[in-house]
Amino acid sequence: MNESPRVAGNIIRRMEMRFVNPILKSPYALILPALAICVCFSVIPALMAFRNSFFSVDYVAGVDRFAGMANYRSIFTDGAFIQVFRNTVVFTFFSAAFGIPLAVLTAVFLNSNSPLCNFTQGVVFTPHVISFVSVSTLWTFMMDPQFGILNYALGLLGIRPLMWLLGENTSLPSIIIVSVWKTLGYNVLIVVSALQTIPREVYESAMLDRSGPVRTFFHITLPMISPFFVFLITTCVAQTLNTFDLVRLMTGGGPKNSSNLMVYWIYETGYLHFQVGKAMAGAVIFLFFVGAVSLLNFALTSRRAYYQ
Amino acid sequence: MKKIVSLIAFIALAALQTAGWRSPGPSPHSGVSLSSGTASAAEGKTDVVLWNVFADNSDTGVFLSNAARDFTAENPEIKVTIVGQGGYDAVAERLEAAAASGTLPTLAIIEETFLGRFHPRAADLSKYVSKDTIDNYQKSLLASSRINGLLATLPFNRSTPVLYVNRTLFDRSGVKGAPSTWDEFAVMARKLSDPENGVFGAGICWDTDAWIFESVLYSFGGEIISPDNRTILFGRNDIAANVVKLFQNMYNEGVLFNPYIHQDDPWAVIGSAFLNGKVAMFLGSNGMFGTYEKLMSEAGYELQLQTHPAGMDELSVATGGGNIIMFDSATEAQKRAAGRLIEFLARDRYVTEYAALTGYLPTTVSSLETGVIKDLARRSPSYKIAYDQMRHAHRRPLTKNWKAIYKLLTEDLRRCLTYADTDAASAMRDAAAACQKILDENPD
Structure with a gap:
């Protein structure tokens, strides 16, 4: 064998x-x-x-020279960088501040048995599956100062037309509106899933205790879905901080940097102005900023979350 | 202990990557092995890759692919691949990425001013293209081809801003001739305007790279930048502000069509208005003539090109369009093959065919003497307008910072027409200061 x-x-x-x-x-x-x-x-x-970020880099000219802190000095003395940084904070704050409460309200409505639910579901989810290019084209038409439907609607209300994406004071709010509209579907999806995890018995007990809808919402619904808020706020903030497409497609950061955001500024400085070192210095600062925001976000939201 | 081991492994990995990190700059081995290269090398052919500024299905894309087919029939040992990129900025951005990753093509068509950016990677064309061929190019078109003594580009789809005139609207309003000065331009625009029917006497689009503004500025004797690329000049006198004021005043009078109060692409807006008979004249590239002539004729309008209006005795205008650049990263064999392709495209047959197809300028001296170009000029005097105007070509800004500069400048120009009450003088001063900062921070 x-x-x-x-x-x-x-x-x-x-x-x-x-x-x-x-x-x-x-x-x-x-x-x-x-x-x-x-x-x-x-x-x-x-x-x-x-x-x-510590080098002067030019891939085309073959330059790769140590520059010390020059790139950092340059961005902190550059009014444009400060403006863009401020825009990014404002954009992120308002996108989350409007987007998340709106998502919660819409989700609560969709979770009810209203006959309008199916229609609303379609309206809310569609922007989420449309590409950024289509969204930008659609809103660009709607925001046209001359022929756009938004100014037409304002006219019917007796309000003076706005320049929307073309105005220095209106371009940032305009892209905030588009961002909230585009991300609403995804946020609603998360909140609806959260709402469906709440046991029906809890609401029945509340009804027996004669709790009104507002009280039920604030004392039962919100605390019960709070763990999902940690996720929602974190993803929403991360997404909005990294916004590039909307700026690239709708305003190019203009007019006069009024709608420029950090990620587009990094691309613009590195690729269009060929200042790779300066762009990377901005990217490093932004990296630390995003890290700090995320830590703060976890620290604040996870403490207030109610886990069953 | 585990943490320490993980940390050491991580640092080792990063160090390994850093050690193998390719330093930026020209490398003798970079940019050669493009994806198509392997197969062709196996077939014993020399690969030439040309990045075309236009899409593959555009007039230029089809022309180039047909010419490449003819070329490879004559030179079977060479394989030519034409890659459409979709615009001057798109080519520039992809070249930037290709330079960083070492995958530059053999040839590319770049907007003539991008020479300021890409010349450090350019091959000396005088080594690969014969002297006869180089001498045959129109001298005015070669003005932006040499930099630091290097012949870095040769003309391909070249243009100049000319006045597009809707002759039918001129005749309807009883306006004879065409404006030869900016004063006449404003006077005629008033006569041509017909507010009841929504017709504007004129329109203006500065262009995405401020090309039209640049040309109007030159026509008034102004300058954008000093020849050594160190000083921004347009903020140093009133010429730039007066150019802006000219159009602001016409807009405020209601005789100028202003695309900057619309959200869409200004060229698309003004082009559509012109084709619909809502704008009687505007400055545009002669390279659009082929397409516009067809569309205007279908719409029942007669189109004419006229010489760019002048703001002083001697006319001075911008040139534009694309030049061919060859990259130094290609192998010697590729460069020789690419040189033969450039010579092939400079033959009268292809120069005339391309000019007749698109309206772009015939780039060579001998092509102007061919029957095709003479017939074209006889049949439609509009073609001749652009050819003659080339005598007044002004040198373009050739700094690596031009893109950053024109982006800033265009924003201010746009703002001056979006809000036509903007103070043009302070807007131009602010723009010039911001542009000067770019030059100071990142000198050539």
């Missing part, structure tokens, strides 16, 4: 037990693929950005 296949099998099994199994049991081995992707596409580019 030939014993060699059995011996070989035993050796492989022993090797498996000795080397492969401990690796597979290790949590680090299991997260390795995700970690590798994260390191390659996030960590290393971030390190490169950090390095380039």
Whole structure:
């Protein structure tokens, strides 16, 4: 009888037990693929950005010279950077401040048994699945100062027409409106899912205790869905901080940087003005800012979340 | 301990990546192995990749692909790939990315002023294109081809701003001839305006790169930038502000069609108004003539091109359009093959065919003497207008910062027409100061 296949099998099994199994049991081995992707596409580019922020870099001219803090000095003395940073904060704050309450109200309505639910669902979710290019084209037409439907509607109400995307005072509010409209569907989806996790018995008890709809909303509905708010606020803030498409497609950051946001500024400074080092200095500052906002967000919202 | 091991592994990985990090700048091995290169190399062919500024299905795209087919029939050892990019800015942005990643094409058509940006990567064309061919190009079109003694580009789809005139509307209003000065332009615009029928005497679009503004400025004797690219000049006198005021006043009078109070692309807005008989004249590139002539004729209007109006005795105008650049990152064999392609495209047959198809300028001296161009000029004097105007070409800004400068300038120009009560003088001063800051921060 030939014993060699059995011996070989035993050796492989022993090797498996000795080397492969401990690796597979290790949590680090299991997260390795995700970690590798994260390191390659996030960590290393971030390190490169950090390095380039101290250099004067021009890929076309072949320049790669240490510049010390010059790029950082340049952005802090650049009025445009300060303005764009402020715009980004304002844009993020108002997009979240209007977008999330609106999503909650719409979701509460959709969670009821109103006959208008299906229609409203369609209206609310459609923007979420439309591409940014289509959304921008649609709103650009609607916001045309001469022929746009928005100014026509304002005219019917006796209000003077607005310049919308063309005005220095109106361009940022205009893209906030579009951003809230575009993200409403996704936010509503999250809140509706949250509402459906609340047991019906809780509402029945509230009814027995003669709790009105407003009181029920503030004392039952909101606390019960609060864990979802942590997720919703975090994703909403992260999404709006990283807005690029709307600016690129609708205003190009203008007029006079009034609607320019950080991510577009980084692209514009690096790719259009060919100042890679300065753009990377802006990116590093923005990275720390986003990190700080996320930490603050977790600290504030997770403490107030009610977990069952 | 585990944390320390993880940290060390992470740092090692990052260091490895950093060590293998390609330093920016020209590399003898970069930009050669484009995706199509491997297959062609296996077939023993030399690859030439040309990035075309227009889409593949545009007139230029079809022309280039037909010309490439003829060229490869004559030169079977060369494979030519034409890649449509969809606009001057799109080409520039992709070249920027390609320069960083070492994947520059062999040739690209770039807007003539982008030479200021890409010349550090350009090959010397005088080494790969014969002297006879180079000498045959119109001298005025070569004005923006040389930089620091290097012949870095050669003309391809070249243009100049000319006055588009709806002759039918002129005749209906009893206006004879066409304006040769800006004063006449304003007077005729008043006569041509017909508010009851929504007709404006004139229209203006500064263009996305302020090209039309630049040309009007030159026609008044103004300048954008000093020849050494160190000083912004348009804020140093009143010429730029007066150009803006001319159009602001016409708009306030109700005789100028203003695309900047609309949200859409200004060229699309003004073009549509002109084709619909709502604008009697505007400045546009002669390269649009082929398309506009067809569309105006279908709409029942007679189109004429007229010489750019002058603001002083001697006319001075901008040139525009695209030049071909060859990149130094290509192999010697690719550069020689690309040089042969450029020579092929400079033959009279292709220069005349392209000019007749699109309205762009015939780029060579000998092509002007061909029967095709003479017939074209006889049949439609409009073609001749642009050819003759080339004598008055003004050198364009050739700084790497031009894109950043024109973006700022265009925003202020746009604002002056969106809000026509904006003080033009302070707007131009502010724009000039901001543009000067760009030059100071990032000198050539």
